[in-house]
Amino acid sequence: MQARTFATWQALCARGLLALLAAAMLLLVWTPGMAQDAAEGRPADMVDRGTARLVLDNPQPAGGTLDAALVFVPDEGWHGYWSNPGDAGQGIELVWTLPAGWSAGEPAFPVPQTYVTGGLMNHVFEGEHALIVPLSVPPGTPPGSYPVEVFGRWLTCSASLCVPQRATLRAIAVVGPSGTPDAQFERWRAAIPPMLASEARFAWTPTALRLAIPLPAAMDPAAPHVFVQEGELVDYAAPQRFSRVGDTIVAEIPRKGAPQDIGQVTGIFSFGDFGFRFTAVPGDVPTGGTPIAGPGGDLTAPLWLLIGGALLGGLLLNVMPCVFPILSLKALSLAKAGGSEAEAQREGLAYTAGVVLACLGLGTLLLALRAGGSEIGWAFQLQSPGIVLALLALAVAITANLAGIYELPALSLTRPGGGQGAFATGLLAAFVATPCTGPFMAAALGAALVLPWWQALALFGALGLGLALPFLLLGFVPALRRMLPRPGAWMETFRRVLAIPMGLTALALLWLSWRIGGPVFAGLGLVLAAAVVAALVAWRMRKALLALVAIAIMAGASVMAVQASRTHQTGALDSILDSEPFSARALAEARASGQPVFVYFTADWCVTCKVNEAAALEREGVRDAFEDAGVIVLRGDWTREDPEITRFLTAQGVAGIPLYMWYPAGGEGEQLPQLLTQGMLVDLAQDASSTGS
Structure with a gap:
């Protein structure tokens, strides 16, 4: 017992000595610089362990916020510090020189990493x-260019050495109409x-700080850690324990x-x-609650539940309104399954392979783009013109093809042995069906955005x-296939129907083209579609020259359409x-x-959203109830990519719309079901009205 006590005391003394030495070293390198500042004004730049620069998100209108990015790139093997550096180190100090009336807010940091040495x-x-530092531009500021300057002092360290850095960084702020978002700046943001x-x-508690952090039950994070902003509250190097109680993560930090x-x-x-x-x-x-990470950080998240x-969300997606546009292709696939057992199994496997491959491909692309800094969510593909x-x-x-104008073997859905067509149908079904989310699916996809990549791909x-x-199941269960009509000449008529x-x-896609790209874009889309059909007909008729002309028209229409979409701004949504x-x-x-407050997110390509709006939101009863209760309604249009909406969706633990x-007066927000009813919204408003009175 005495030996253990002595060892513990020895370890504490060692940690204290290391902290004292780190503080002494920091004082030695920091104090001369502070004295020089006082005696001579700002010293010359000294950035020799990396680079630093100031970038402004130009242009921005007056009366708004202009974001400034201070970009640091330490040399390999070196690191900078968060605002609370932990047991040792130094946070950054900033002194701004701004135009008259301008002001700088508090800097926002990315997620830091932990660095443990010597306990x-x-x-x-x-x-x-x-x-990212927000700069407030006063209303009435004339359009033009304005110099912005910041003097920064920070510390850059390696495993064995710390070097103070300082620099005066300058940039030109441009006040004027908002421009096209800069991809590099969006990545930093x-x-x-x-x-x-x-x-x-x-x-x-007598030994710890305990935190209750709201997080949806479907999101059990891997390797969780809490960085506390306030200094001297917690033991940074001590193990943190986590457990889940419903939609709350409980963190216990010594x-x-x-x-x-x-x-x-x-x-x-x-x-x-x-x-x-x-x-x-x-x-x-x-x-x-249920432990989700022990002292060693082991994760016991119920991946099987996600x-x-x-799986259940994908199954229910078959009956969601957003899948209706491709029911014709599915119906023909079902009808074809009335052939031999081997053919039915081949069809089922080919269709499944197409669907799963499309979902994995979209998921991989989504994760890769987010890892690169893009703020996108599920259904990102329909935000691209x-x-x-x-x-x-x-x-x-x-x-x-269905109308019988031509027939391509790869897209044939009525000929025997159409495994290739079933695979293509599966690809298309998944690509068009996945933009909307249904019950069970939203939570799983929200979790996929924060889980390790292999777990996300499993989802x-x-x-x-x-x-x-x-x-x-239809391909491998004969009893199900016997319930289908026998194949015959009726299938050709059914295909045309x-x-x-x-x-x-x-037509719905043409309307969406007009919404996101404007009338010129939609018109060029029609030209492109007609050229595609002409090229396919010419190819089937072996008319090479006509096919080449059609392909040339396709290329020209595509280039012109992309140019037209870049200048179009999405119009406001009509709503009562x-x-x-x-x-x-x-x-x-x-x-x-x-x-x-009622907040809803919609998009022109989300059929579920439009069904909810027609059945529940766009109703006079809902409008009157909201007006009587004084409900403030906010609408997020996600038809085109919007990083701010994506960030909010991510914070709510969902990946799509x-x-x-619903935010009651003075209360916290709650997520409503994805399928709304008029009565549900009226009841919420009436409850709010009675509570307020």
């Missing part, structure tokens, strides 16, 4: 990282963790010294390179398997509700007003 933990950044929509809570009487605790809840910012206020923190949710243009041409080509694969499961719903799908466009600032102001949020 001490530091919060660091390795490689390129950018701080995307690295900033979003703020959780709901407040966290904290409480002290404290440092006596509990402090503070009004809030802020920080970042991270899992890997991703995380959320949070603000915690004093309150009750649940006890018990896979089950993705080029993809919509391709889908329009494909829908018109399939309509012509995308399970989604595809669920979507293809009815057809796979089904050209009608496929044609309606093409008195609504305002969604933004984080608009939501904060609406909640601060003391009135109930529809998403409906």
Whole structure:
């Protein structure tokens, strides 16, 4: 016992000595610079362990916020520090020189990493990282160029040496109409963790700080860690314990010294390179729950439950409204299964392979783009005018195929042995069906955005398997196939009839083209689609010259359409509700007003969203109930890519839309079901009205 006590005391002394030496070294290198500042003004730049620069998100209008990025790139083997550096190190100091009336806000940091040496933990950044600082531009500022300057002092360290860095960074701010978002700046902005929509809570115990962090039950993060912003509250190097109680993550962090009487605790809840910012206020923190990470950080997240949710979500997607445009292709695949058992099995496997491959491909692309800094979510493909243009041409080509204008072996759905056609149908079914999310599916896909890549791909694969499961069962269960009509001449007539719903799908895509790209873009889309059909007909007739002319028209129409889409701004959505466009600032102001708030996210390509709007939202009863209760309505249009909407969706633990949020007056937000009813919304408004009165 005495030996163990002595060893513990020896370890504590060693840690204390290391901390003292680190502080002494920091004092030696920092104090001369401070004295030089006082005696001579700002010293000359000294950045010899990396690079630093100031980049502005130009241009921005007056009366708004101009984001400034301070971009640091330490040399290999060196690192910088978070605002709370941990047991040792130094946070950055900034002094701004701005035009008269301008002001700089607090810098927002990306998710830091932990760096442990000698029993001490530091919060660091390795490689390129950018701080985002909002600059307020006063209303009435004339358009023009304005010099912006910031003097920064920071510390860059390696495993054995720390070197103070300082520099005066300059850039020119441009005040004027907002321009096209800069991809590089969006990547830096995307690295900033979003703020959780709901407040966290904290409480002290005799040994620890306990935090209750709201996080949907489907999101069990890998390798969680809490970075506490306030200094001297917790033991940074001590193991952190995590458990889940419903939709809450409970973090227990050994404290440092006596509990402090503070009004809030802020920080970042991270899992890997991703995380959320949070603000915690004093309150009750649940006890018990299911451990999700022990002292060693082992994860016991129920991946099987998430896979089950993705599988069930994909299965239910077969009856969701967003799948209706491709029911014609599925119906023909079902009819074909009336052949031999071997053929039916081949059809089922080919269709399943197409669906699963498409889901895995879309999931892989989504994860890769997000890893590169893009703020996108599920259904990102329909936010691209080029993809919509391709889908329009494909829908018109399939309509012509079904109508009997020509028939391609690869797309033949009525000939025997059409495994190739079943595979193509599966690809198309998944690509068009996946933009909307249904029950069970949203939580699973939301979790996929924060899980390790192999777990995320397992979820995308399970989604595809669920979507293809009815057809796979049809191929391998003879009793199900016997329930289908026998193949015959009727199938040819049925195929032509089904050209009608496929044609309606093409019309819907034409309308979407007009919405996201404008009338010129939609017109060129029609030209492209007609050229595709002409090229296919010419190819089947072996008219090489006509095919080449059609291909040339296709190329010209595509180039002109892309150019037309770049200058088009999406128009406002028509609605009987008195609504305002969604933004984080608009939501904060609406909640601060003391009135109930309803937020909904929609897109022109989301059929489920449009069904909900027609059946529930765009109703006079809902409008009147909202007006009587003083409900503030915010509408997020995700037809085109919007990083701010994507960040909000991610913070809510979902990857796609529809998403409906209800904030009672003075209360926290709650997610509503993805299928709305008029009565549900009226009841919410009436409850809010009675509570307010």
